[in-house]
Amino acid sequence: MLKIDDLGMNGEGIAHAESGKAIFLPFYLPGEELEDGKIIKVSNFRVKPKCSYFMRCGGCSLEHLNYKSALEYKQNKVKLSFKKFKLEPKVLPCVPSEKEYFYRNKLTLKCDGEKIGLYEFNSHNLVEIAACKIASEEINKIIRILKEINLKNILEIILQSYKNNVLVTFKLKDNNFKNTILFEEKIKKIALNYGIFAYFNNNLIFKAGQEYFLKEEFNIKYYFTNNSFYQVNDEVKNKIYEKILSFISPADVVVDAYSGSGLLSAIIARKAKSVTGIEIVKSATKNANVLKKLNNLKILKNINGDTKKELFSLNFNTIILDPPRAGVDKKVIETLLNKQPSKIIYVSCNPITLARDISLLKEVYNIKFLQPYDMFPETHHVETLAVLELKTAIK
Numbered sequence: 001m002l003k004i005d006d007l008g009m010n011g012e013g014i015a016h017a018e019s020g021k022a023i024f025l026p027f028y029l030p031g032e033e034l035e036d037g038k039i040i041k042v043s044n045f046r047v048k049p050k051c052s053y054f055m056r057c058g059g060c061s062l063e064h065l066n067y068k069s070a071l072e073y074k075q076n077k078v079k080l081s082f083k084k085f086k087l088e089p090k091v092l093p094c095v096p097s098e099k100e101y102f103y104r105n106k107l108t109l110k111c112d113g114e115k116i117g118l119y120e121f122n123s124h125n126l127v128e129i130a131a132c133k134i135a136s137e138e139i140n141k142i143i144r145i146l147k148e149i150n151l152k153n154i155l156e157i158i159l160q161s162y163k164n165n166v167l168v169t170f171k172l173k174d175n176n177f178k179n180t181i182l183f184e185e186k187i188k189k190i191a192l193n194y195g196i197f198a199y200f201n202n203n204l205i206f207k208a209g210q211e212y213f214l215k216e217e218f219n220i221k222y223y224f225t226n227n228s229f230y231q232v233n234d235e236v237k238n239k240i241y242e243k244i245l246s247f248i249s250p251a252d253v254v255v256d257a258y259s260g261s262g263l264l265s266a267i268i269a270r271k272a273k274s275v276t277g278i279e280i281v282k283s284a285t286k287n288a289n290v291l292k293k294l295n296n297l298k299i300l301k302n303i304n305g306d307t308k309k310e311l312f313s314l315n316f317n318t319i320i321l322d323p324p325r326a327g328v329d330k331k332v333i334e335t336l337l338n339k340q341p342s343k344i345i346y347v348s349c350n351p352i353t354l355a356r357d358i359s360l361l362k363e364v365y366n367i368k369f370l371q372p373y374d375m376f377p378e379t380h381h382v383e384t385l386a387v388l389e390l391k392t393a394i395k
């Protein structure tokens with residue numbers, strides 16, 4: 001008999017053999033018991049998953065856990081991440097998402113020439129899907145009509161939505177765009193505004209509809225495009241941005257590092273003394289500059305470059321870090337220890353690299369605020385906001 005006694009960092013159940021060896025059992029919950037591969041005791045926290053592809057599709061890992069427990073799991077995951085680096089800060093409860101389902105504004109579907117779907121966990125086996133319960137209703141409308149086209153030369157389909165607007169990008173094996181054109185006929189029949197793109201040989205080609213859509217949040221107007229990073233859950237993203245704004249004061253000279261298409265930089269620019277965004281992707285910086293112009297934000301400057309190189313020559317007393325999963329480069333940490341800004345605001349989608357980076361700053365900074373946000377319901381992923389304040393400016 002195996003008894004699940006823990007939930008791992010990837011949402012998997014963990015049992016222990018008599019030898020003490022950990023056994024990882026995805027889709028089982030603490031308290032559950034298994035005999036001969038069959039479940040003989042079911043957790044009170046187990047709920048019926050809403051998605052029929054659950055346990056086959058690699059997209060979601062926690063649909064079988066009730067939402068309250070999933071939030072507690074995420075809070076604990078952040079605590080455990082810090083513990084690995086010998087830190088035990090106060091971690092506030094995980095802020096829930098208003099939508100547990102249909103929240104994603106972006107979905108990347110894989111295609112094998114015949115079927116579209118998502119990969120199984122840790123594999124490149126395709127699970128064909130006809131709907132995705134965590135993607136927006138608009139993205140689901142598109143999935144339905146994708147079934148009607150010939151998928152022969154398609155590798156990937158990237159779907160993005162904002163209200164009634166969708167952007168569809170086909171990654172192709174060759175330069176035969178016939179399908180992308182036929183797809184327009186299908187999409188015209190459903191009540192959505194659209195933009196269709198084809199990507200082949202490192203070239204992104206606009207094919208039909210509208211190239212971008214005007215979006216407005218926090219009184220900032222910007223163009224929603226398919227060549228910049230956007231957070232996938234708008235409602236939770238807005239909660240995080242509001243919280244960040246509450247830590248900004250008018251005297252702050254801010255660097256917004258890893259700034260993407262610049263929405264957060266712009267929101268901060270309405271309150272701070274000045275803001276400099278740093279973003280490595282050219283098209284994202286271009287979008288950030290369009291946004292700056294559109295909103296007449298004179299105190300906002302956008303730099304296209306690598307944070308580890310650009311930070312060195314900038315003067316600032318507050319920095320926002322929002323890096324990819326790998327966290328920040330050691331050179332960035334060195335520059336921060338050297339420049340000692342009074343505030344570091346760190347947004348992270350990977351609590352392990354967040355804890356690692358904060359542990360490297362711990363001699364000089366205190367953790368003032370640490371809170372997980374449920375940006376990715378039904379999955380084991382968690383977004384975390386940390387605010388650090390300088391202990392004393394000793395060099």
Ligand SMILES: C[S@@+](CC[C@H](N)C(=O)[O-])C[C@H]1O[C@@H](n2cnc3c(N)ncnc32)[C@H](O)[C@@H]1O
Binds near residue numbers: 228323
């Ligand atoms: C997690 S996203 C955050 C974007 C933005 N802060 C937001 O809230 O939408 C990380 C961004 O960092 C950019 N990036 C990755 N490595 C970078 C680097 N070394 N220097 C600057 N930007 C980088 C990516 O292109 C991406 O736009």
